[in-house]
Amino acid sequence: MAFPKDRMRRLRSSDAMRRLVRKTYLSVNDFVYPLFVRKGNGVKESIKSMTGCYRFSPDTIADEAKEIAMLGIPAVLLFGMADEKDDIGSEAWAEDGAVQQAIREIKTNVPDLLVVTDVCLCAYTDSGHCGVVKNGRIDNDSSCELLAKAALSHAQAGADMVAPSDMMDGRVKFIRETLEKNGFCDTAIMAYSAKYASAFYGPFRDVADSAPSFGDRKSYQMDPANSDEAMAEIALDIEEGADIVMVKPALCFLDILQRAKQRFDCPVAAYNVSGEYMMLNAAAEKGLLEKETAMMEMLCSIKRAGADIIITYFAKEAAKLLR
Numbered sequence: 001m002a003f004p005k006d007r008m009r010r011l012r013s014s015d016a017m018r019r020l021v022r023k024t025y026l027s028v029n030d031f032v033y034p035l036f037v038r039k040g041n042g043v044k045e046s047i048k049s050m051t052g053c054y055r056f057s058p059d060t061i062a063d064e065a066k067e068i069a070m071l072g073i074p075a076v077l078l079f080g081m082a083d084e085k086d087d088i089g090s091e092a093w094a095e096d097g098a099v100q101q102a103i104r105e106i107k108t109n110v111p112d113l114l115v116v117t118d119v120c121l122c123a124y125t126d127s128g129h130c131g132v133v134k135n136g137r138i139d140n141d142s143s144c145e146l147l148a149k150a151a152l153s154h155a156q157a158g159a160d161m162v163a164p165s166d167m168m169d170g171r172v173k174f175i176r177e178t179l180e181k182n183g184f185c186d187t188a189i190m191a192y193s194a195k196y197a198s199a200f201y202g203p204f205r206d207v208a209d210s211a212p213s214f215g216d217r218k219s220y221q222m223d224p225a226n227s228d229e230a231m232a233e234i235a236l237d238i239e240e241g242a243d244i245v246m247v248k249p250a251l252c253f254l255d256i257l258q259r260a261k262q263r264f265d266c267p268v269a270a271y272n273v274s275g276e277y278m279m280l281n282a283a284a285e286k287g288l289l290e291k292e293t294a295m296m297e298m299l300c301s302i303k304r305a306g307a308d309i310i311i312t313y314f315a316k317e318a319a320k321l322l323r
């Protein structure tokens with residue numbers, strides 16, 4: 001008979017007591033902040049589908065990067081928008097592409113901020129798919145070659161880490177070999193390993209104008225119903241040369257995150273995606289919940305489930321609260 005000897009409320013009795021027994025602490029060092037870049041000059045345009053997010057041109061991004069570094073956030077994740085799309089997504093590896101220019105600007109002006117780049121074709125192909133379309137299907141191996149070209153162009157521009165998000169088989173191997181062959185042995189790879197075909201990317205596709213023009217992404221992104229398959233994807237990416245693996249989205253996949261953390265020794269990242277971000281913002285804008293508390297609860301749950309790294313549009317707001 002435990003009660004009244006055991007009373008769980010004893011250790012919840014005051015703020016000091018709660019702090020003493022708290023197990024999970026968020027840190028600004030956990031965060032990666034995503035940034036959107038497009039070509040042009042003097043651009044900082046707000047994004048309708050994503051509260052508080054902007055599209056920057058390469059010449060305005062350094063100021064933003066400085067602010068992020070001042071907040072103590074260790075890394076940014078760059079997403080590019082194409083000026084001109086074509087069937088193979090050539091702008092993805094253009095030396096003067098928006099991302100390549102932005103990398104050089106940030107590394108020149110804020111050298112200590114880590115620059116991670118999203119590697120994908122979907123913002124650059126006229127099909128809006130993450131790979132090249134051949135005979136109505138997404139062709140795996142030729143897409144991997146182009147993704148490796150894009151990753152190399154980011155490394156050449158000075159990126160510290162590349163993050164393939166396309167979900168083609170073998171792309172980590174292609175990218176690792178290409179980087180090694182060209183002398184970029186220190187460029188890290190953070191693989192979007194368990195990336196699910198999720199409805200929670202909605203707001204993002206609007207930002208990057210990257211929605212598929214036909215079909216969907218279910219032939220390459222994972223089925224949300226599956227868990228063992230995520231372990232297989234992650235194991236393959238580690239074998240192919242990934243330094244960090246990722247589960248995406250975060251909130252509907254906390255079980256996957258927990259399994260990944262328990263099973264693998266490399267750092268595990270979680271992507272708190274655009275739909276998760278806007279779901280909370282929309283509810284807060286309606287006065288339905290208290291934003292800051294809900295935000296910290298959300299981020300804490302991702303860390304508690306096992307994330308070593310949290311990629312989140314909340315990074316700046318959360319960093320301010322953690323100071």
Ligand code: PBG
Nearest residue numbers: 120122165200201204273274275
């Ligand atoms: C590109 C990519 C997407 C996201 C990150 N990289 C969109 C997609 O797969 O459709 C989503 C990010 C977010 O929703 O915050 N492949």
